[in-house]
Amino acid sequence: MSSAATTPGVAAAAEAALLEIREVAKRFGTRDVLTSITLNIAAGEFLTLLGESGSGKTTLLRLIAGFEAPTAGEIWMGGERLDPQPPYQRRVNTVFQNYALFPHLNVRENIAYGLKVKGTANVEVVDRVSQALAMVKMTGFAAARPSRLSGGQQQRVALARALVNRPQLLLLDEPLSALDANLRKQMQSELKALQREIGITFLFVTHDQEEAMALSDRIALLRDGALEQVASPREIYAHPATAYTAQFIGQTNVLRGEIRNGIATCGILRWPLEEADGPALFSLRPECIRFSPEGPRRNTEVKFRGAIHQQLYAGASELLEVDCGAGQVLRVRVPACGSLTGKHDFVFSIADAIRVHE
Amino acid sequence: MYSRTYKSLVSAPPLLWIAFFLLLPYALMFAHSFWLVQDGVLVHHWNLDNYKKLMSNPVYLGVLFRTVRIAASVMFCSLLLGYPLAYYLSFHVRARKELLYQLVIVPLWVSYLVRGYAWKTILGSDGVLNGVLQYLHITHEPVSFLLYSPFAVVLTLTHIYTPFVFLPIYASLEHIPRPLVEASQDLGAGPRSTFVRVILPLSMPGLLAGATFAFVLSLGDFLAPLLVGGSSSTMIANVVQSLFGAAYDWPLGSAISICILILIIGLLFLTERLEKRWSFK
Numbered sequence: 170m171s172s173a174a175t176t177p178g179v180a181a182a183a184e185a186a187l188l189e190i191r192e193v194a195k196r197f198g199t200r201d202v203l204t205s206i207t208l209n210i211a212a213g214e215f216l217t218l219l220g221e222s223g224s225g226k227t228t229l230l231r232l233i234a235g236f237e238a239p240t241a242g243e244i245w246m247g248g249e250r251l252d253p254q255p256p257y258q259r260r261v262n263t264v265f266q267n268y269a270l271f272p273h274l275n276v277r278e279n280i281a282y283g284l285k286v287k288g289t290a291n292v293e294v295v296d297r298v299s300q301a302l303a304m305v306k307m308t309g310f311a312a313a314r315p316s317r318l319s320g321g322q323q324q325r326v327a328l329a330r331a332l333v334n335r336p337q338l339l340l341l342d343e344p345l346s347a348l349d350a351n352l353r354k355q356m357q358s359e360l361k362a363l364q365r366e367i368g369i370t371f372l373f374v375t376h377d378q379e380e381a382m383a384l385s386d387r388i389a390l391l392r393d394g395a396l397e398q399v400a401s402p403r404e405i406y407a408h409p410a411t412a413y414t415a416q417f418i419g420q421t422n423v424l425r426g427e428i429r430n431g432i433a434t435c436g437i438l439r440w441p442l443e444e445a446d447g448p449a450l451f452s453l454r455p456e457c458i459r460f461s462p463e464g465p466r467r468n469t470e471v472k473f474r475g476a477i478h479q480q481l482y483a484g485a486s487e488l489l490e491v492d493c494g495a496g497q498v499l500r501v502r503v504p505a506c507g508s509l510t511g512k513h514d515f516v517f518s519i520a521d522a523i524r525v526h527e
Numbered sequence: 528m529y530s531r532t533y534k535s536l537v538s539a540p541p542l543l544w545i546a547f548f549l550l551l552p553y554a555l556m557f558a559h560s561f562w563l564v565q566d567g568v569l570v571h572h573w574n575l576d577n578y579k580k581l582m583s584n585p586v587y588l589g590v591l592f593r594t595v596r597i598a599a600s601v602m603f604c605s606l607l608l609g610y611p612l613a614y615y616l617s618f619h620v621r622a623r624k625e626l627l628y629q630l631v632i633v634p635l636w637v638s639y640l641v642r643g644y645a646w647k648t649i650l651g652s653d654g655v656l657n658g659v660l661q662y663l664h665i666t667h668e669p670v671s672f673l674l675y676s677p678f679a680v681v682l683t684l685t686h687i688y689t690p691f692v693f694l695p696i697y698a699s700l701e702h703i704p705r706p707l708v709e710a711s712q713d714l715g716a717g718p719r720s721t722f723v724r725v726i727l728p729l730s731m732p733g734l735l736a737g738a739t740f741a742f743v744l745s746l747g748d749f750l751a752p753l754l755v756g757g758s759s760s761t762m763i764a765n766v767v768q769s770l771f772g773a774a775y776d777w778p779l780g781s782a783i784s785i786c787i788l789i790l791i792i793g794l795l796f797l798t799e800r801l802e803k804r805w806s807f808k
Contacts, residue, residue, distance in 0.1 A: 181530075234713060235712070235713075236709055236712075255712070255717075256709070256712040257712045257716055258715075259784040262713055262714065263710070265706050265710060266706075267704075267706065269704065269706035269709070270710075271707060271710070271711075271725060272707075272729070272807035273729060281766035282711070282714050282716075283715050284716050286720050286724070289713050313805065330714070331713075331714075334715070405552055409651050436770050457770050
């Protein structure tokens with residue numbers, strides 16, 4: 170907010186951490202759901218916990234909300250230890266996956282719930298509830314029962330019910346997963362706009378990588394209860410640390426090969442690379458490969474020839490599956506260009522083959 | 528869709544059953560309540576004397592009042608036992624839920640008479656309870672108010688009807704989505720506040736159903752007063768029983784039955800309205 174030039178991610182990283190998760194682990198019986206998670210969330214940040222189902226992302230959210238206690242580690246918020254506190258004392262609010270609106274209360278009473286239980290003065294309750302209703306554009310539905318509302322409307326009420334308490338941290342547990350595709354896109358942009366406007370820290374859980382990319386300042390990718398990578402969407406896409414990350418976020422070609430005497434070899438592809446000898450793994454995004462122009466190859470590029478054996482049309486672009494021989498198939502994304510067959514020359518820049526870990 | 532013949536064939540047996548075994552007997556009883564008995568013979572002479580007698584004789588009104596009091600006590604006591612039990616089982620038991628549930632239900636398989644006699648042996652002057660009290664030198668002679676008193680009737684009926692109260696309450700508690708409880712805590716409500724604001728209102732239909740069971744079933748009970756009640760706790764069903772039996776005054780018995788029937792129908796109507804008011808699906 171203070172400096173106009175900073176991007177949200179940079180601004181968030183510069184500020185002090187609001188939430189500190191210190192070596193938190195959670196075991197259910199003999200199953201380790203989370204193994205030593207350490208993660209800081211900055212004030213005002215929009216951080217997404219991304220992962221497949223069973224990766225532990227919802228469990229981490231529930232630890233922060235207070236519905237589960239960590240087996241090991243500590244959670245701190247604003248200089249105060251959070252994990253021994255019961256959920257009703259934490260300045261954290263949650264938007265639940267299926268909204269969990271109270272069926273016996275109407276929209277206004279649902280939103281007023283948090284203020285009422287804390288004994289807020291009636292005048293203030295009325296005031297803040299109508300503000301919250303206006304914020305999520307639900308003023309006309311104040312007297313309606315939740316069962317009369319559509320999924321998107323229930324979603325808005327759940328959001329208002331949480332935000333009216335002015336939490337320091339808002340937890341969102343796959344809040345958009347119950348909505349159909351169009352409404353989902355619309356709610357994504359509303360959610361993002363709302364977060365910018367009110368400046369509350371959002372911790373958002375999803376299994377949808379596109380949603381994570383679109384909304385977040387930073388993404389924390391979870392895999393089998395451990396953090397795989399934490400970075401901004403652009404960073405995590407351009408420089409995935411592992412093959413798993415590269416494949417989970419967007420599409421990629423994982424090239425498996427080795428480096429020997431300053432030459433990287435992956436199947437028929439070879440290029441110079443001054444790194445230590447040994448086996449190596451690279452991620453090469455389909456859009457980094459293009460048709461090779463006529464003329465000689467530049468030094469910074471790798472050229473190869475392959476047969477198109479499948480073409481998937483996607484409107485603005487096409488995804489080609491190119492058989493390079495010897496069982497090596499690469500996916501190539503090119504601008505829409507009409508039907509293609511036969512062998513073609515392709516090229517990619519060496520810098521786009523990102524070395525990744527297993 | 529189904530043909531008309533099929534529909535009438537399927538619906539005929541239950542309709543006939545209801546007509547012959549419910550509506551007809553009630554109609555007969557209703558008619559009887561306006562007739563009278565003269566010199567030991569039933570006379571089909573239409574009059575309102577039975578109802579007048581009922582309203583003017585303080586004995587009948589007294590018994591009716593006592594019956595309502597006993598039924599209300601049973602309802603109150605079985606709610607007091609049944610609700611916490613159902614709540615505990617639904618929200619706090621994980622491992623042995625099924626077993627505990629069965630333990631609550633098992634008494635239902637035991638004959639009413641057996642349970643009645645069991646209380647007799649527990650509460651009697653040479654019963655288990657008095658034996659223990661004297662053995663411990665808490666009392667020197669048998670305590671007499673234990674058996675043959677309204678207390679014994681309320682105790683026995685509470686024992687018998689608590690499972691009936693437990694079941695609908697347990698069902699309604701089990702139907703409360705657990706995220707609602709978490710949402711309430713998340714919004715700052717402690718356990719007590721969450722109970723009052725979320726759990727209790729959402730279990731209201733079950734609570735009302737259970738309360739109705741206990742009250743209505745106790746209201747028409749005549750075995751418990753017979754077994755453990757004695758003359759001080761005669762209930763209205765005992766009066767009806769004796770009027771239809773030894774006293775041979777079917778018209779007056781019918782009149783009392785009709786009054787109870789109206790009372791109960793009114794009550795069921797009321798609780799159904801209340802249950803609708805408290806259901807939100």
